[in-house]
Amino acid sequence: MKLSLTPKLSTFLKPSLASTPLRRSLCSSSPSPPPPPISLKPQTPLFLRPPIHSATSSDLQQWQDWAKTLASSVGSTFANSDNGPDSTLLLRELNWLVDDAVQQGIENGQRKIRLRVSLEELYLLWKQRIEERKPFQYIVGCEHWRELVLCVQEGVLIPRPETELIVDLVGDVVKGEEGLREGLWADLGTGSGAIAIGIARVLGTGGGRVIATDLSPTAISVAGFNVERYGLQDVVELRKGSWFDPLKDVEGKLAGFVSNPPYIPSDNISGLQAEVGRHEPRVALDGGVDGMDDLLHLCKGAASILKPGGFFAFETNGEKQCKYLVEYMENEARGSFCNLSIIPDFAGIHRFVTGFHK
Numbered sequence: 001m002k003l004s005l006t007p008k009l010s011t012f013l014k015p016s017l018a019s020t021p022l023r024r025s026l027c028s029s030s031p032s033p034p035p036p037p038i039s040l041k042p043q044t045p046l047f048l049r050p051p052i053h054s055a056t057s058s059d060l061q062q063w064q065d066w067a068k069t070l071a072s073s074v075g076s077t078f079a080n081s082d083n084g085p086d087s088t089l090l091l092r093e094l095n096w097l098v099d100d101a102v103q104q105g106i107e108n109g110q111r112k113i114r115l116r117v118s119l120e121e122l123y124l125l126w127k128q129r130i131e132e133r134k135p136f137q138y139i140v141g142c143e144h145w146r147e148l149v150l151c152v153q154e155g156v157l158i159p160r161p162e163t164e165l166i167v168d169l170v171g172d173v174v175k176g177e178e179g180l181r182e183g184l185w186a187d188l189g190t191g192s193g194a195i196a197i198g199i200a201r202v203l204g205t206g207g208g209r210v211i212a213t214d215l216s217p218t219a220i221s222v223a224g225f226n227v228e229r230y231g232l233q234d235v236v237e238l239r240k241g242s243w244f245d246p247l248k249d250v251e252g253k254l255a256g257f258v259s260n261p262p263y264i265p266s267d268n269i270s271g272l273q274a275e276v277g278r279h280e281p282r283v284a285l286d287g288g289v290d291g292m293d294d295l296l297h298l299c300k301g302a303a304s305i306l307k308p309g310g311f312f313a314f315e316t317n318g319e320k321q322c323k324y325l326v327e328y329m330e331n332e333a334r335g336s337f338c339n340l341s342i343i344p345d346f347a348g349i350h351r352f353v354t355g356f357h358k
């Protein structure tokens, strides 16, 4: 599968909501359809399924013609309504779907088409993409993130490109610091396991370990699938529970912890791009009235969970949340932290707050 273009969460907002100040309340009027049932069992991404189905080239061509017509009919309607994909992007996604689902070759001198899903399912998948606005990553069951291809499905947040930087921040602090590189780390709210797996690979073989937690059983199950796919079962341990609850036995012992918690203000959820608002889990997005509920909870627990010299990094919605957190940690947790920093993402938006426990 080719890399799809997954913009950061803030770009999923309708243009009028993208710069909403903290605590501003917005009205929501459009009712959302009921959420689809969510499977706890990890689903195998398309590209990993065996090509056990077959189709004639004319049937496959007929499907492709129909799928192209459907994608072209969208024009810029979604883009104008909520910053959604336009026909050009949808047609590119259609090519990626074909790459993942179709295997063409010659068998006994004859052209053969093998499919990893049935043709009927391909019709259904493309209808879901266009008519239900199901995210492309849920259609193919995976997302490219750093050098990884991670399994994702409904019930688990699709990891975003800007979050990749958290792994680099950890990579920077463990360089030349054996005590941190060989220590115990945690990724709170791990989702697909992206950050935990990234950190485990950065820590290398020096004995460092990562605990990945999440409240969502689907996330824990999908993260487990991804951890196993990368052979990291001995390095990444999964624990289900709310924030610091599953970490009581390691209080004061962590070399570092990171989190990309829910941080969208509740009132902004209804303004999100349909792919996000209708399909990605609310528990992964909604950070309360001003988006700060979970970030503040994590700040409050940071001093007790970290060992002296331990590092933390949080992802936020942008500059306002970053400033709020730094001020909070300077004023409320006076004396507990040092080297508090605000770090921009690739787009220059102030995105991360980092620091060390004294």
Ligand SMILES: C[S@@+](CC[C@H](N)C(=O)[O-])C[C@H]1O[C@@H](n2cnc3c(N)ncnc32)[C@H](O)[C@@H]1O
Binding pocket: 157, 158, 159, 160, 163, 188, 189, 190, 191, 192, 193, 194, 195, 213, 214, 215, 216, 219, 241, 242, 243, 260, 261, 262, 263, 283, 284, 285
């Ligand atoms: C924004 S998503 C981040 C997922 C993943 N870390 C990533 O960056 O792609 C936030 C995650 O926090 C989890 N979460 C929400 N509330 C939680 C809680 N009280 N305790 C633990 N995890 C929670 C959600 O299930 C979701 O997986």
